[in-house]
Amino acid sequence: MTDDVLRVRSGQVVALRLFDLAYEIDLRRAEALWAQRAQGGSARTRLVGTPAKAISFGVPPLALELGTVPLEVGGQTVAAAAAVRLYDFGIAALALRLPVRDLAWDDFAGLVNQLDQAVGPAAEAPVWGTLLGQLRDLLGEALDRPTAVPLQEDYLIAVADAFDTPVTAEALQARVDLVPLLSGETRPLAEGARRDLLRQRFSYHPDDLVVITWDRAFIYEPQRETDVADVLEMANAQLLEMRTYDEMLDEELPRMRDLVEAARGRTSLLSARRYGRLARRLHTLVAEVTELAERVDNALQVTEDVYLARVYAAAIELFRVPNVSAAVDRKLAIIRETYTALHSEAAGARAELLEIAILALIALEIILSLLRH
Numbered sequence: 001m002t003d004d005v006l007r008v009r010s011g012q013v014v015a016l017r018l019f020d021l022a023y024e025i026d027l028r029r030a031e032a033l034w035a036q037r038a039q040g041g042s043a044r045t046r047l048v049g050t051p052a053k054a055i056s057f058g059v060p061p062l063a064l065e066l067g068t069v070p071l072e073v074g075g076q077t078v079a080a081a082a083a084v085r086l087y088d089f090g091i092a093a094l095a096l097r098l099p100v101r102d103l104a105w106d107d108f109a110g111l112v113n114q115l116d117q118a119v120g121p122a123a124e125a126p127v128w129g130t131l132l133g134q135l136r137d138l139l140g141e142a143l144d145r146p147t148a149v150p151l152q153e154d155y156l157i158a159v160a161d162a163f164d165t166p167v168t169a170e171a172l173q174a175r176v177d178l179v180p181l182l183s184g185e186t187r188p189l190a191e192g193a194r195r196d197l198l199r200q201r202f203s204y205h206p207d208d209l210v211v212i213t214w215d216r217a218f219i220y221e222p223q224r225e226t227d228v229a230d231v232l233e234m235a236n237a238q239l240l241e242m243r244t245y246d247e248m249l250d251e252e253l254p255r256m257r258d259l260v261e262a263a264r265g266r267t268s269l270l271s272a273r274r275y276g277r278l279a280r281r282l283h284t285l286v287a288e289v290t291e292l293a294e295r296v297d298n299a300l301q302v303t304e305d306v307y308l309a310r311v312y313a314a315a316i317e318l319f320r321v322p323n324v325s326a327a328v329d330r331k332l333a334i335i336r337e338t339y340t341a342l343h344s345e346a347a348g349a350r351a352e353l354l355e356i357a358i359l360a361l362i363a364l365e366i367i368l369s370l371l372r373h
Contacts, residue, residue, distance in 0.1 A: 006175050007164040008108045011100040014229070015119050016155040017128050018236055020244045021092040021135070023145035024292075027062045030086055030142035034064055037138050058295070061093075062086040066134070069127055071096065074114035082131055086139075089296050090147075090244075091237040094131055102164075109181035112158045112216075116184055121154040151247065153240040156216045157232065161224050169209035172220060182213050200314045204307040212315055228311055235315035241296045242324040245289050249331040252285065256338060282335050289332060293325070 066082035080096040087093070096119060100108060119125040132150075140146070158181055167175070179189055182197050189197070202210045209220040210228050219228055316322065 004175070006105045006167065006172075008100050008103045008105065008160050009162040009164050011108070011158070011160040011162075013098045013100060013112050013115050014157040014159065015096045015115050016093060016153075016157065016233060016236065017119075018091055018093045018153040018155075018233075018240050019132060019150040020090060020147050020152075020240055021086075021132075021150055022090045022143035022147055024090050024143075025086050025088055025092075025139075026142045026144065027059070027086060027088050030139045031062055033139050033142055034062075038064070059088045061088070066131060069096070069131070071098075071115075071118055071127065073098070073118045074111070082127075084131070084135060085233065087237050089237075089241055089292055090144075091241055092132070092135060093233050093237060094128060096127070100160075105176045108158070108160070112156065112181050113184050116156055120156065121152075147244075151240060151244050153236050153243075154215065155232065155236050157219060157229055158217070159219045159221065159229065162222060166207070168206045169203045169220065170206070172209060178211055178218055181218055182211060182216050184216070200318060202307065202311050202314070210311055212311070212318060214318060227308060231308055231312045232315055235312060235319055235321065238296050238316070239319045239321050239324065242293070242321055242328060245293060245328045246324055246331070249289070249328060249335070253331060253334065256282065256335065282338060286332055286335050289328070293328060297325075 063083065063085045066084060068079045069082050070077050071080045078098060080098055083095045083097070085093045085095070096115075098111065098115060100111065103111065117123060119127060136143075136146070163172075179194050179197055180186070183189060183193075197213055198211060200212045202212075207220075207222055209218070211218045212232065217229075217232055221228065
């Protein structure tokens with residue numbers, strides 16, 4: 001480290017909290033409702049710094065401006081700009097943004113940690129619930145099967161647009177310590193922990209830098225493009241949606257076993273119909289989860305932009321989205337196997353019922369024959 005103090009001339013600190021708001025969101029309906037009932041701006045999001053053919057959203061999310069809200073940060077009341085981005089697969093990504101002007105680097109890192117303490121996952125911050133309640137009231141008609149107690153994900157992004165002196169990505173890493181900002185720790189970290197924290201670093205031009213971790217990211221972007229932040233938000237949205245499916249299937253598997261045991265524990269002439277109803281229910285569940293999981297997987301389409309593709313792939317891997325997706329696939333496979341078994345048992349039960357009916361008709365024919373003679 002050198003002794004000269006680097007100052008962040010302009011930038012922002014963004015606290016994200018994502019909610020699994022509903023099974024699905026009708027974005028066109030939500031946009032119409034917002035235009036009728038609210039005063040804030042709205043837009044369908046696209047990546048501004050990248051050609052659409054290179055990387056784009058499958059279904060562009062709907063971005064809504066929610067105005068400013070007061071926050072207690074570091075013992076002071078500050079005004080944060082609130083916004084939300086709605087994804088068609090049911091996720092609402094709320095954002096609180098604090099602008100940064102002429103802050104020394106250590107103060108900038110301190111502001112990041114103070115915002116995390118104020119509205120992060122460990123804080124009891126009513127602002128998130130207030131904003132979510134306003135969204136439900138305004139856009140409830142656009143929500144398909146709203147979630148009563150939504151799952152949540154948090155993420156923190158520190159953005160520096162410009163410093164008081166021009167600096168390259170390499171020089172920036174030599175002049176400041178990114179670890180306190182990215183870790184939130186005040187005590188020094190071991191060398192191995194530092195290396196792990198700084199492993200996911202990316203630059204495209206000499207004067208830009210992205211460093212991502214599990215719950216935070218630092219972005220140095222002199223062009224003021226938001227594509228990297230948008231991609232990180234999308235990766236968090238995909239993680240949250242996959243977690244939702246995983247928990248839903250966790251709840252469904254014990255219920256499915258109980259229903260299967262109950263169906264097999266009863267013997268009646270209607271067993272085939274009972275098996276058939278249960279099999280249809282499982283088939284519907286598998287079809288719904290598979291369709292939405294594919295929609296989540298295709299939510300961001302990457303073709304030609306190698307840099308953003310690398311950032312996105314690293315974020316997806318770091319957030320363990322493939323692990324959660326694999327768990328969802330395993331549970332879906334169990335349900336598919338159960339559906340196949342139930343379908344076979346239903347067919348067997350129908351065949352047994354048919355055999356009983358044939359035997360009964362033969363017996364009736366014999367009795368009638370004897371009675372005639």
